[in-house]
Structure formats: C-alpha cells, structure tokens
Amino acid sequence: MASALPQSRLQFSVQKLNITIPAWNRLLKHLPKEARTLALFIDEIVRHYKGSQNSHLEYKEIPMPHSLSEEERKGFDVKVFVATHSYKKSFANFLAQLNEENQFGECAHHFLIFFYRTIRTVDEIFTLTTGREWEVVKPYRSFQFPIDMTKRLMDPRFSRMHSRDLVGSTFSTILQYKGPHERVTESEDIDRITSDSKFSFREDSSVYRLGRFKKRTWSVDVGLGTVKISKKFRFIFYFSLLDHFSKISRKERTQTTDSENEEDDVRFMFLERIHQVDVEMVHRLDKALRDKLYEIYLDEPTLPLDFVHRYTEDYFASGEYRIAFGEDDIESFNIPPTATVVMDSVHHHCGTLSKKEFKQKLFGIKLSFLRKGEWFCEPIFKFFEGEVRDKEGGHYFKIGGIWWVVRAEYFILIQQDFQRLLKKCLIRQTDPAQLRKMWLPSKDLAGFSQREFETRTQESLEGVREQLKRKAQDLNLPDLSPASLHLKKPRKTQEGEVLSQTKKGRYIVSESLPVDLELPEVTRDFLASKRELFKQVEKEGAYNERYLEVDNFIVADRILAQNIELFDLMQITDTHIYLYHVKEGFCQKTRDACSQIRVAAKALRRAKDGDVSKSILEHFWQDAVCQDFEEGTYRDLAKKKLLKLGPDLEKAKENFFSLFLDGKREVCFVYAFVDDAAKERKLEEEMARVLKFEEKDFAKLEEPNKVYEQLHEIGVLNEGQLDEGFFHKNPYFETPEIDADTKTQILETFRKKMSVFESNIAKIELLHLEKEVVNDLGFSFQICQIFRPPGSRDTVFDEIPDFLELDLSFPEMHKSRTFYFEDHEFEILDTLGDGACALHALLGHEVAGYVRSEDHPECGKRVKQAFVEKLKAHKDDPRIKQFLEDLLIWMLNEGMKKKTTQDNVVSVIKKGPIDLKEIEKKRKECEKAKQTAQENIVKKLQSVLKVNIPDYRRELLRILGVREEDFDAFLKDPKRVFDLGMENKDVLFVLFDDYGKKRSGDEFERYNYECIGDGKNDLERFLERIGRLDVQYRDFRLAKLMSADFLEHYLKCFLSLDYYHYTEELHMAAILFDKKVHFFHKQDGEMARQVFNEGDDELVLIHHKGMHFSQCKPKREAEGVEPMEEVLLEEVFSSDEGVAEMDVEPSSGASNVSPPTSGAVSPAFPVRDIRHFFPKN
Secondary structure (H helix, E strand, O other), rough: OOOOOOEOOOOOOOEEEEEEEEEEEEEOOOOOOHHHHHHHHHHHHHHHHHHOOOOOOEEEEEOOOOOOOOOOOOOOEEEEEEEEEEEHHHHHHHHHOOOOOOOOEEEEEEEEEEEEEEOEEEEEEEEEEEOOHHHHHHEOOOOHHHHHHHHHHEEEEEEEEEEEEEEOOOEEEEEOOOOOOOOOOHHHHHHHEEEEEEEEEOOOOOHHOOOOOOOOEEEEEEEEOOOEEEOOOOOOOHHHHHHHHHHOOOOOOEEEEOOOOOOOHHHHHHHHHHEEHHHHHHHHHHHHHHHHHHHHHOOOOOOOOOOOOOHHHHHHOOEEEEEEEEEOEEEOOOOOOOOHHHHHHHHHHHHHOHHHHHHHHHHHHHEEEEEEEEEEEEEEEHHHHEEEEEOOOOOOEEOOOEEEOHHHHHEEEEEEEHHHHHHHHEEEOOOOOOOOOOOOOOOHOOEEOOOHHHHHHHHOOOHHHHHHHHHHHOOOOOOOOOOOOOOOOOOOOOOOOEEEEEEOOOOOOOHHHHOOOOOOOHHHHHHHHHHHHHEEEEEEEHHHHHHOOOOOOOEOOOEEEOEEEEOOOOEOOOOOOEEEEEOOOHHHHHHHHHHHHHHHHHHHHHHHHHOOOHHHHHHHHHHHHHOOOOOOOOOHHHHHHHHOOOOOHHHHHHHHHHHHHOOEEEEEEEEEEEEOOOOOOOOHHOOOOOOOOHHHHHOOOOOOOHHHHHHOOOOOOOOEEHHHHHOOOOOOOOOOOOOOEEEEEHHHHHHHHHHHOHHHHHHHHHHHHHHHHHHHHOOOOEEEEEEEOOOOEOOOOOOOOOEEOOOOOOOOOOOOOOEOOOOOOOOOOOOOOOOHHHHHHHEEEOOOEEOOOOOOOHHHHHHHHHHHHHHHHHHHHHHHHEEEEHHHHHHHHHHHOOOOOOHHHHHHHOOOOHHHHHHHHHHHHHHHHHHHHHHHHHHHHHHHOOOOOOOHHHHHHHHHOOOOHHHHHHHHHHHHHHHHHHOHHHHHHHHHHHHHHHOOOOOHHHHHHHHHHHHHHHHHHHHHHHHHHHHHHHHHHHHOOOOHHHHHHHHHHHHOOOOEEEEEHHHHHHOOOEEEEEEEEEEEOEEEEEOOOOOOOEEEEEEEEEEEEEEEEEEEOOOOOOOOHHHHHHHHHHOOOOEOOOOOOEEEEEEOOOOOOOOOOOOOEEEEHHHHHHOOO
C-alpha cells in the first residue's frame, strides 16, 4: 500500500549514468526494440554486475511504496536494490575460537537507488549510493557530470584538489587554496589530472533556491563521476535536487538566489581540458590500440609509444627486467626495454600469431621488475603508454593505465608554456654549451626518392640502376637492383651494392660509385653527395664516442652507477658542469631521457647532501675506473680521460668529486637531441612563430568565410594574423554566433599552426622536468638541439609520426539498415553476429529480433556441426569438391606468405598438419623449371621475331606496337620480349601459323618460313610445359590438403565460432542445404549481385560486408506508393530475361582480401538485369 515518505534525513553520493547506444544494445540485445525500457535497462545493469564481476554480493530489488504525485517526483521513477553480507570482526573471531558458543556475527547492507525518467525524449538515470555500491554502475558513470556541476555551482575559493601530473614522476599532489585560484595559463595547473576535490557551493548558488535553508555553507566532495553534498536531506528533496542537476547537464539556464542568470565559472575551465574518458570510450580506445599494435606487430616498424610502468621511478631504477613468455621461457634485460624491443621479442618467441592470439599474448605475457626490493609483474599491454589521436583530430593520452581526453585549448596553453621554457632554457648555436658535432641518426635522412633524383639530375633512375646492374654483372656481383618501391619490408644491403633501399623505400648510396661509370657530371655529383651523407650516418653511441677526442669532454653513456646513467656526455668549463643526456628525436623518446635525467638528478642531489662514499659518484668511479679494459677500446679511452683529471688515481678521483661538490661550478643537466623528422625542424624558430591564417584554413567548417569574418570582428584575427592578446583571454573568445563545437574546431586549427613539433608529451615532460631539476633539486637545466649535416635538412618521405593514429569509428552494428540495388531498396535484417553468421543468414529465421538458425544459445555451434556433417557426406560431389579445393589452395597460398592478417589462414594453414617447407621446396622446383621454360620461350621468340620478311615484319611491329627504329633495342630486352609476346600470344600464333605453312622455291625464304613454323611449334611445347608444371604443383598441394588428416583439421577449425566463413563455404552450404542464394556485396564501389545454386527453388537473400553476412529482404515502398509484392521477388530473381555475365572474384567473410583468380577460381556467376521487373514509380 502506498504511503507518505518518512521524514528521516539521508546523505548520498550522486552519479549520472551515460545511456549509450552500445550499452543499450549490449544489455538488451535479447529484446525487440519495442520491448526495451529504462526499467529493464537498470535490471540488466545489476544482473550484468553479478555475472561479470563474480561478486559475492547479489543485489535484489525491494519495493518502495509511496503516494507521491508526478509533480512531486519530477517525473522520476525509483528502483531500490539491496545486497546483504555477513561478517565477523576480528575480536568476534577471537572469541569464537575460544568458545564455539560465542557467535557475534554482524550484517552489512548495501543500498543502490536508481532515479530514472524520460524527459523531452531524453533518457536519464541517476544513482544514489552510500558506499561502494557505485561499483555496480562504474562502467556507465558520466565523468562530465561532476565537471558540469562544479563549473555552474561551486566556489573556487577554499578549494582542496587531489591531482596527479599528466606526465612525470609525481604520482599525486594535494593543492589547497585560501582564495580565488585563477592561474589557468600556467602548466602547474593545466598539466594536472584532477581526481577528487572538495569545494563549497557559492553563497548565491541556484541550488539554495530548491528550499528554505538556514545555513548556506554546504561543502561538496567531487570525484571521478560522483558528487556528494556534505549534508543530509529528506528523501523527497532528492527529486528536486536531481531535477536541478539534470537541467545543468542539459545546459539549461539556472538562476542565482538573486534571480540573476547563473553562468559557468571560467576558473574551473582547467577541469575540462583533461579528464578521464567514459568507460564506453575506454573500450573503444583499448580495442583500437590492440588492433594498431597488431598491425605494427605484422609490419615491424618503429613503435611511437612508451613502454613504461606507472611506478616510473621504481621501473627505471630496477636493474633487471624479465619478460615471461611461458613458465620456462623468460628473457631478461639490464635496461628498460623499449616498446619496439618488446614487440621484437614477442615476434621472436611467438612467431606468427592471429589477431585473437596476439590479443591473448598482450595479457598473457608479463613483465617483471624490482619494486622496493621485490619482483612486481603485470601484463605487457599495461606498459604501453603515450599520446594517440583519432582520425578526427581528437587527442588522448594513456598514462598509468588510464585513458585521458584532451581538448585543443589545452595544447595551445602547453605551447605557450613551452615557448617560455625555450626562451629561458634553449642553448643558442653560439653558446659554449652547444654540441657542435653534427649528427645524422638515420639512413633515411641520407637517402633520396626516385622523384627527387630525377628532378635534380634530369636523368632516369632506372637507367642508372641498369648501368649499376651491368657493372655488377661484369664484376660478378649479385643483382643490385632494389626491390619494388612499394615493398614495406626493407631489403638487406648486400656487400658491394651501390644503391639499396631502406624500410621507407628511400634509396641510399651505400658504396662508392665505380670510377668508370658513365654518368653526366650533375648526376655523379648528386650521387657522390648522397654517398658522403651516408658515410655520416651513425647511432647514438657512435656519436657520443666522437667526443672522446675533445679535451674538456668526458663520455660515459655506457657507464652505470647503481643502474643509473649519470650522463652521456659531460663538458667541463670554468663556470659550469654540463651533463648531457643525448637522444634521437623529439617525441616519445624524450620521455625516456627526462626519466633518466630525473633519476640522475635526484641521485646527485643525495650525493651532495649525504654520504659521498655510498653515493652515485662513488659507484660511477668504481664502474668507470676500477676495472681493466682492453687497450684502445671505448671503455679504455673513457677511463683515461677520467684519469687525466689528476696526476694520480687518488687525485683524479678527488678532482672528479670536487667538480660536483665544491660549488665552484654550476651543475647543469641538458636534454640534447637531434631531430629525426623528414624535414629538420628547429626549436629556435618556435620562439618567433608568426601565426597567419587564411579562409582556406577553416575549410572543414560549414561556413568558413563567415567564421573567418567573425574572428576578425571580435578581434581574434587582425588581417589574418592571430592577435597577441588572444593568449591572455580566458576562455580565449566568446561570441554567441560561434557555438561550442565550432569553437573547438577553430582552436584545433590554431593549434596545428602553432608548432611543427607534434609531440605534446615531449613538451609537457620538459616543462615538468625543468621545474623539478631547478626548483626541487637546485640544479640548472637547459635544452640543446644537435643539428644535422647540410643536405639532410630538407627531405621528403613518409615518416612514422610521433604518435599513433587510431581508428575509433564505431564497430558496425548489424542492425536493420538498407541498401540499394538496381534503384530498389533492400532492408538488412539483424543477424546473429558470431562466426556462423553466414549460416544464420542462409538457414535462419527471426527469433527475438535476430536472425538465427534456431532459438538456442549455442545455435552457432549446432548449425556449423550440421554443415560439417553434410560436407563429409557429399565431399565427393564434383561441385563441392571444386569449391573446397579452390578455397584450400587459396588459403595455402596466403599461409605461405611470411605474414597474414587472417585468423582463418593462421589456424587452418600455419597450425595445420602440413609441411610448409616441403610445399615451398616443391614450389621453388616448379618455379625453377618454369623459369627455364620462360627463358627458352624468350630465346625462341627472339629468333622468330628476327626473321626479316618485309610483310611479316610490318605485321609484327603493328601487333607489338614497336617502331622499326626501336626494334633492335626491343629484342635486346628479354623481359619486354616475354611480356609483349605473352600479351599478344594468340594474335602472334595466328601470324606464325600463316607464315610457317608457306612454301617457297627460294632456299633463303624457305628457311625463314621453316624457322617461323618450327619456332611456333617449340613455343607451344614450352607453354604446354609450363601448364603441366602448374598442374603438377596444384596436384601436389591438393594431395596434402585433401588428405583425411588435413580435412579433419580444417573442419575442426571450421566449427569454432571464431572462424568466419568464406564466400565459397556459403556457396557450398547453399548446395548442401538446397537453397538458392542471391548474394549482395560491394564491388568497385557499387552494389553487385551473385547467384549461388541457381537450380533450387527456395530463395534466400544475403548481404555481405566485412566479416558479416546478414539476411535481407526487399523494403516496402513509401506510403502512398503501390507496395512491391513479396511474391514478385520470386518472379524477379527466377526470370531468365536480361542475363549478363559478370566476373566476380570470390570474397571472404573473414577478410576483405579476395582470393586471386589464379589461386581460388570461382566460376563467373550470372548476374541478371532485373530493373524491368520492378514497378516504375
């Protein structure tokens, strides 16, 4: 029976839930759309928590009767859940052990309250919690909700904020303020991630309008996704409070207690610049990162990510790192492995992996390091960190295992701070601290492209390569021509090779040019300059070693003290000790260098403040000097440089220590780097960058010309130039004509022009490092850019960016959607999306809103088993056998490749009972024999083509498309002779046959005719030989693939729900289950149709995209238009009129890659012209 609510006062934490489409579809996928409600959505949240978390708590709904009106409830309905658990306190356990009769058990109750409603078509759910009940709704919390409340209602005075740095070693910080805090343009605020805070409502806050309150000093705890007012209220008040919070979340107007419009406080804007992403986005980011890591795993490029643990200092101070690939398979490192090294190790230990296996390895392989003297381990996936972007320009950081989203204005502020840092810390080129030896760290920077070569020299690169090739043949050297420009895999440089290619397809002059090479002077000079440039390429260690010969430098990049690298290079002057940490690139590697500097600076601070005998200086000296090294080696030369600091060993050590401890010289840590971008960037230019914009810079906006004018009208732009006052405004600019989304895009446009150095992590790290080294540790800090040699500063090639670009597009929801074919619309039905989706589409019917084969949780396995049984029974059917053979041959061809992205191929071929080495050996034998036959064909073609009969020659030239004056050069090019000969084979053979049959009394003419006739017979014999070799190789493979063992393995793989079907398998299923299929798919950007199993009567329409097969049907015409009768569909697709042949390569549900016609041949399926069967509207 309904009753009035009690007057008890209660205190709760408030959360607002995100009701996203993916969450809605995931939780309520078993229900048709019309049956889905918010109440059921809430029930599924609670049920899903119990199932996924394995929690010992089981929440049950309890009734909460009341007699509140709709107005009193503000439209909200309420659901209450409770979980109970028993426990004993420690002393109760103690007493129970003394005497079994002493039982003092206690119970705890956990209450979870949902407020839910639909207002103006918007669904809303709030939750009230008193303890850890929020864990139930954790995946659905809105992190924007507490930020919105804080901006609108809170007072920034007397605030207390608990935060951590976005980058750096400071794990947490508590900031407490007595007065207004407005430093929103300093990195000390904007670089921090605020986790939880305590504020107070403003004295005139609109929240006080909700009732009559004697005291208006409510404090509020604001956390990640939660708000808690430190005051108890009657339960009925929460209806009004949540209604008010809802208005603020919807950006509606609210009024202060003075009846004035309430505005968001700009002093809280920093909360929006960096905040934790919602859980739904976390799943998308993690999935996108795993997918990108798998792409990188296959291609093996350098990985632009950090590999570091959230316990930064412990991680870098650990002297040993172990990666466990298995119980007895462990790889150890003495220094922290980079992301690239880790990926290489995974490849070495695990070999080729499917995408599913790779993802399992990311969490199954664990890295251990010493933390506080004990081994600490976590999955390697948790170590990948860094900056990523999506294709729309969104910025995300993964730091400490958490994803953070960053807005464009944040990066503008960072760039301002970075420019101030450069003005203070950048070493100018004329400064004594500048490292003057130039450095070229990459072969690519010494290389050139084909376009660059031909532009500079006006010569054909192909011609130069041919000369080098002939020269190599003369010298009995290997073939020097580099691989195709489009190859991703670099070719190994062979000894004596002059031109070779790098991973990025750049040509490098890796050997001296032959003296007698006939080249124009400009070409020889160009290649000679590139040769000199290549000779300057060196790694970091080799660059550092060059300073061994400089008097006031000490090199120590391989000397470790307590597993700490104190410096790479040290320069001693009368006033300073410069400790350089040298790195290649201004990107993620900057973070490694900053961590090394940070650890070294702290260790040196302890040495200055404590016992020197146990300090880093003592350990450095012991490792560098108190050992014997081979004469003339790097370590021997470094030791001798240190010993020169004094007349004897003891004095040298004393002087070395004094450099750091006597205070006569300022100790300065230096981050030194060389830019590895394609076009050399200079930090000096960052300080004087003029920001000018044109209308075209805003082309992506809806009305770029209008926006451009508005920016001038409000003073942001002045004659296209960004006004300097812009950077002092907060939040930069406000105008009612420019909405928030447009403003965000404008700021992103500004950001892109502010700096050519893309890595924000590098900038933030340096900003933090400078504060730590200078303010906290008392040393100096500077930045030094090492410059590259002339000739390498302006190159163009595709480079790996400083960040990863992730594809965050929503996974395709296989919901009802439409497509057009021949001007008519078809509806794609929801089809169960597991690995049996092709069979569901073929055999299924709609059950609870989804097309599936039967109403059973394991219907995918059952329908796959039914297919396998039928296949076994009919595997000798010629049609089935042909499809099966073609498919397995294609899969084998794919599996023979070094890398494949197809999980099906990996499981069936790579892990199947088949000896791929034996197959490869046979392939090479056949290829060798075919090569011999092809060489014979070329020789025979050359002899037949040389026959000089005037009419015959004229006809030859016409067929081949070769001019008379070029004919001799053509005959000397074997490849061209073969290619043109095979391309025009049929026409040439008719010509050969005509002239080969002619007779003549003239002996010379008779000889020419016989030469042509015999040549034609020989060519046919050689071609038949090639055909027989192809058949032999195919039969050899089919003997393995169609064996009982292999077919059993294939069918076992087929039964897995991770195995998505190929089109050939769907065609076989159509035959086996007596279905006629009309198969719709995209081909060359247009919707195409194939017909499977033409003779059967029962018709099924199937749509294919990506990995998914869906059942489809004609869509009803719009209202007012005569509907197309479904029975007409049978007439449309069964008529024989208008048949057109269409060659369609078979496609795979497991991949977008289609089997080549030479590998897995499918017959050309008839595609009918059906337009005239549809009614004309």
